[in-house]
Amino acid sequence: MRIVLTQSEGRLMGLQERLETMGLEVLRHPLIQTQTLPADLRPLSDCRWWLFSSVAAVRAVLELGADLRGRCLGAVGRATQQALEEAGGRVDLVAPEETAESLAEAFLAQRPFGFVGLPQGNRARPVLARRLREAGYSVRSVVVYQTLPVPWPPELPVPELVLLASPSGVEGLPERVGRGARLLALGPTTAAALAERGFSYTLVPRPSVEAVVETIQHLRGETCPI
Template identity: 80%
Template sequence: MRIALTQSEGRLAGLQERLEAMGLEVVRQPLIQTRTLQADLTPLSDCRWWLFTSVAAVRAVLELGGCLKGRALGAVGQATRQVLEEAGGKVELVAPEETAESLAEAFLALRPFGYVGLPQGNRARPVLAQRLREAGYVVQSAVVYQTQTRPWPTDLPAPDLVLLTSPSGVEALPETVGRQAHLLALGPTTAMALSERVLPYTLVPRPSVEAVLETIERIRGERCPA
């Protein structure tokens, strides 16, 4: 069984190795790429906390000359945490799941003080900022990178499974691939994007490596019942 992984760099770290250990042939084909914008980081300068929801946001801030030292940093996932620490930042909060909702819940559970800065992409969902503002925090956002779709290679072997992790990835998925492969939707927003395209899918209920593996095991069991 061949599976195409379309997520951006840093998401679901270790998934490819776990899938290969299960005997699957893995093809890495990211369907999105990011480009740093000529953004102004001034709105973030008075913020004690900077919260990062992706590796792309960290790299964009660094390319724009942002300084992490002296900030309290929050991260979604271990990959984002690693990039922040490699750049000399002090990560004080890591969300247990790779979602903005998870980061919001972890931050609010900690109840720290200070303004909050959100370096984000142009397609960032408003959920994180909304949750924090509703809790009484002053939140400043800066759009520091742009998400762009990438074409599906015409010479890529046809996959049996395709893992999709964002609405942007769904947008880039060719109709023929979407109709021929079994699609896995990571989370409800990705599932909604597939529903809008009227493409059948199986929902991966949580944004984690374990949830992806469990979903694939279930699919394999349905295809090859004992």
């Protein structure tokens, strides 16, 4: 069985290796790419906390000349944490799941003080900023990168499985693949984008390696439903 992983770099670290141990042929083809924008980071300069929801955001602020040392940093997932630490930052908070909701919950559970800066992409959902503002925090968001679609390679045959990790990725999915493959939707927003295009899908209930593995095992008849 062949599966194509379309998520962006850094998401679901270790998934390919897990799937290969299950006997799947794994191909990697991200359906999105990111591009740093000429953003002004000065609105974030007096924010004690900077919260990062992607590796792309880390890469963008570094390309824009930011110095992460001396700041309190929060990250979504291990890949974002690793990118921050490799850049010399000290990560004080890591969300257990790769979602903005998880980062908001982890931050609010600690109730730290200080303004919060959010370096984000142009298609970032407003949930993180909204949750923090509702809790009384002063939040400053700056769009530091944009997300661009990457076309499906015309020479790549339709696989048995395709993992979609974002609405942006769904946009790059050709009709023949959407109709011919079994689509796995990572989270409700990706599922909604697939439904809008009229594609059938199986929902992966959590944005984690384990949830993807368990979903595929269920589809293969190896476990009980999640």
